[in-house]
Amino acid sequence: MLTAEEIGHVRSSFDMVFANASDMTTTFYNRVFELAPECRPMFRDDMDVLKRDFIATLAVLVGSLDQMTGLMSSTDILGRNHARYGVKPEHYPVVGEALLWTLASGLGPQWSDEVEQAWRKVYGIIAQRMIAISARAPRP
Template structure:
């Protein structure tokens, strides 16, 4: 990621943060709509899960400038997701759902440059997480 992309991700996330509860609800509603098979992996009461999502996104977004500092936590998160039933093919669905949610939340502030920056950020992190959880061969697929 370029420094400009990092700034775009961080600045756009700062605009979503005030509506984080609503954004998390929109995200999970959309995820369960496009990938209903993942719903059993989640608790019936999504309150804490929504908070965890936004807290994790905040840590990642704030750490993009020093990516090596957040990679150990990303690795641990990826390995925990295996135990929850996550598969490598879930990552693209989650990524597209995240981008869709950000587009809805940001409205006119969702520009092609912001979209490209978020795509790069998610791609970098998800490739790393898949590699950590399932091995390098899975990440390359």
């Protein structure tokens, strides 16, 4: 599904932002709430633990890109959890845009069309699978 080149682009760019994980996650959630303030009530007030969980999970997903079975099982767990948080399919594109925007601003000149396309593809695979699993999960 993903080429070795796409996986390489995503991994090397992720490694660069991971070095500043705390700034990256702060920028990311600020951007999510700027683009979609209606999502804020789904999140707890204190976001510190979530920020660490988010970047750690993203690291696991990025590490599994060449191993679809592992990637899909992590994604399935996330999809079921997100159904419980009340996340709806329409929230995924906006969070994807916030993630891409955060990566672009963190990477500066290292952000390129190829890197962007690779991240779009990866986010699309993960989001589609989370949405599909959520549709089968019990609603809160």
